[in-house]
Amino acid sequence: xxxxxxxxxxxxxxxxxxxxxxxxxxxxxxxxxxxxxxxxxxxxxxxxxxxxxxxxxxxxxxxxxxxxxxxxxxxxxxxxxxxxxxxxxxxxxxxxxxxxxxxxxxxxxxxxxxxxxxxxxxxxxxxxxxxxxxxxxxxxxxxxxxxxxxxxxxxxxxxxxxxxxxxxxxxxxxxxxxxxxxxxxxxxxxxxxxxxxxxxxxxxxxxxxxxxxxxxxxxxxxxxxxxxxxxxxxxxxxxxxxxxxxxxxxxxxxxxxxxxxxxxxxxxxxxxxxxxxxxxxxxxxxxxxxxxxxxxxxxxxxxxxxxxxxxxxx
Amino acid sequence: xxxxxxxxxxxxxxxxxxxxxxxxxxxxxxxxxxxxxxxxxxxxxxxxxxxxxxxxxxxxxxxxxxxxxxxxxxxxxxxxxxxxxxxxxxxxxxxxxxxxxxxxxxxxxxxxxxxxxxxxxxxxxxxxxxxxxxxxxxxxxxxxxxxxxxxxxxxxxxxxxxxxxxxxxxxxxxxxxxxxxxxxxxxxxxxxxxxxxxxxxxxxxxxxxxxxxxxxxxxxxxxxxxxxxxxxxxxxxxxxxxxxxxxxxxxxxxxxxxxxxxxxxxxxxxxxxxxxxxxxxxxxxxxxxxxxxxxxxxxxxxxxxxxxxxx
Numbered sequence: 001x002x003x004x005x006x007x008x009x010x011x012x013x014x015x016x017x018x019x020x021x022x023x024x025x026x027x028x029x030x031x032x033x034x035x036x037x038x039x040x041x042x043x044x045x046x047x048x049x050x051x052x053x054x055x056x057x058x059x060x061x062x063x064x065x066x067x068x069x070x071x072x073x074x075x076x077x078x079x080x081x082x083x084x085x086x087x088x089x090x091x092x093x094x095x096x097x098x099x100x101x102x103x104x105x106x107x108x109x110x111x112x113x114x115x116x117x118x119x120x121x122x123x124x125x126x127x128x129x130x131x132x133x134x135x136x137x138x139x140x141x142x143x144x145x146x147x148x149x150x151x152x153x154x155x156x157x158x159x160x161x162x163x164x165x166x167x168x169x170x171x172x173x174x175x176x177x178x179x180x181x182x183x184x185x186x187x188x189x190x191x192x193x194x195x196x197x198x199x200x201x202x203x204x205x206x207x208x209x210x211x212x213x214x215x216x217x218x219x220x221x222x223x224x225x226x227x228x229x230x231x232x233x234x235x236x237x238x239x240x241x242x243x244x245x246x247x248x249x250x251x252x253x254x255x256x257x258x259x260x261x262x263x264x265x266x267x268x269x270x271x272x273x274x275x276x277x278x279x280x281x282x283x284x285x286x287x288x289x290x291x292x293x294x295x296x297x298x299x300x301x302x303x304x305x306x307x308x309x310x311x312x313x314x
Numbered sequence: 315x316x317x318x319x320x321x322x323x324x325x326x327x328x329x330x331x332x333x334x335x336x337x338x339x340x341x342x343x344x345x346x347x348x349x350x351x352x353x354x355x356x357x358x359x360x361x362x363x364x365x366x367x368x369x370x371x372x373x374x375x376x377x378x379x380x381x382x383x384x385x386x387x388x389x390x391x392x393x394x395x396x397x398x399x400x401x402x403x404x405x406x407x408x409x410x411x412x413x414x415x416x417x418x419x420x421x422x423x424x425x426x427x428x429x430x431x432x433x434x435x436x437x438x439x440x441x442x443x444x445x446x447x448x449x450x451x452x453x454x455x456x457x458x459x460x461x462x463x464x465x466x467x468x469x470x471x472x473x474x475x476x477x478x479x480x481x482x483x484x485x486x487x488x489x490x491x492x493x494x495x496x497x498x499x500x501x502x503x504x505x506x507x508x509x510x511x512x513x514x515x516x517x518x519x520x521x522x523x524x525x526x527x528x529x530x531x532x533x534x535x536x537x538x539x540x541x542x543x544x545x546x547x548x549x550x551x552x553x554x555x556x557x558x559x560x561x562x563x564x565x566x567x568x569x570x571x572x573x574x575x576x577x578x579x580x581x582x583x584x585x586x587x588x589x590x591x592x593x594x595x596x597x598x599x600x601x602x603x604x605x606x607x608x609x610x611x612x613x614x615x616x617x618x619x620x621x622x623x624x625x
Binding site: 153154155156159160228229230231257259261263264265266267270272273274275276278279 | 473475580583589592
């Protein structure tokens with residue numbers, strides 16, 4: 001059993017990541033869900049996290065985090081995720097509410113108090129994680145790995161930068177330079193897990209309310225990805241992190257040096273991956289570059305099917 | 315069919331040498347108007363001497379002009395470790411009495427372009443840092459309308475000098491920016507395609523064991539590459555600059571996409587990066603660059619070997 005904190009900005013693919021982590025197939029112990037400004041404003045991300053928790057009957061704390069990046073001004077992506085940040089499926093307003101306090105303090109407290117090492121799983125901008133590392137550097141000793149979605153050797157928000165890193169490159173720099181082992185799921189790998197019509201149909205064939213919810217997420221996400229990026233479906237970027245924690249052998253990774261660009265004229269927010277090892281800089285990141293797509297989607301189906309068990313199946 | 319007018323700008327350099335050899339062997343298709351040199355792989359003296367020696371050795375009877383001795387703004391850095399101290403590995407070519415043209419280099423290149431028959435244009439083939447080309451475009455802007463395209467070796471979506479910058483572009487990013495921002499049609503033979511091209515060990519061995527003096531000389535140069543640490547575990551030796559020349563003679567064996575390219579000139583980790591906008595929904599405007607990203611390797615090898623064996 002691995003202790004995880006899911007730091008996210010749900011977000012269609014964040015929602016799917018949570019669903020994977022919370023399933024019966026998963027052996028992850030979710031210590032909490034923390035939210036951060038990213039896909040949309042943090043307040044909306046928090047509401048979405050609460051809605052997902054309620055849908056899953058997931059009894060873990062939800063704590064709101066940073067409203068804006070460390071240095072630059074906010075940047076959101078409603079054109080991808082809709083006005084609510086999770087457009088598509090309609091869920092009722094949550095009855096549960098977020099814990100008082102700030103995500104940064106929650107992360108620090110959980111890590112410091114845990115008897116076993118904690119894995120941080122950020123799937124949004126890295127603002128909360130950077131702030132926690134700065135506020136209480138001793139947490140480093142009890143974090144075994146940061147498994148994040150972000151970056152890549154090419155970009156989507158700009159030609160060179162992926163959205164999460166672009167939103168808060170300074171925070172990313174803090175995280176990558178922290179010395180904590182980082183496993184990175186960037187666009188190189190996440191663009192290999194696209195929920196095409198075929199995948200959506202496979203999800204649609206599963207008869208439970210969670211699979212139905214995921215199907216609606218994928219339909220909306222696929223539309224915006226088609227319109228905005230010319231894709232034939234939505235890549236479920238963030239889900240790679242929790243799929244990796246469930247089954248690391250799905251992915252092909254290489255241990256490489258990654259440096260964050262915070263100054264480049266055209267490349268602010270780029271994760272500079274030293275693929276050919278030309279810099280002489282020590283490797284610091286486990287970079288995911290490939291995935292066994294067939295095995296990935298089979299496990300994904302199995303996870304969604306696991307929600308069919310039990311008497312509360314609708 | 316009329317020949318393609320070309321001007322070659324280079325910094326020989328082993329792969330430049332092969333590029334010149336391929337060009338010399340293609341004179342049925344190419345009208346080579348001249349060769350200019352630029353500091354890059356080695357100092358301007360060395361690369362100019364090498365260009366002169368190569369043109370004599372290849373019986374390539376065209377003017378050689380000596381160009382910029384260093385980048386526009388940054389300090390020089392050569393690649394002696396890659397190309398050996400002479401710039402041609404350990405190969406020593408016969409001495410030549412040939413001299414570089416006297417006179418203003420850029421005026422000479424300009425005149426070669428402007429003196430073409432009115433209905434013809436020049437293809438520029440720069441395979442070193444883009445210093446000379448940038449200066450030419452700035453000093454004599456009238457050449458713009460007389461340039462068909464610039465087929466250059468440089469850049470790509472990843473680097474070899476740094477993680478993101480290829481050596482030629484890294485050598486003079488400001489010059490590259492001038493060239494890429496010129497709106498001229500540019501064909502970028504960058505690392506995406508040059509890393510998919512080259513000759514294998516058997517092909518190189520056949521060259522350096524050849525009785526033919528020309529074959530042996532170029533075979534020795536390529537063996538120098540193969541014996542270097544970068545290629546010790548590789549089955550294929552890349553001959554970056556030759557790819558640009560083969561593109562000019564045989565574009566049909568290549569694949570590419572139209573993209574816009576920005577050159578990072580900041581003094582930071584991505585200096586010299588050719589930032590290619592690969593996003594499908596990127597704006598159509600500004601896509602003046604053909605990013606070559608694939609090649610028929612067997613066809614490339616056959617064409618190159620056939621050209622070299624004709625010398």
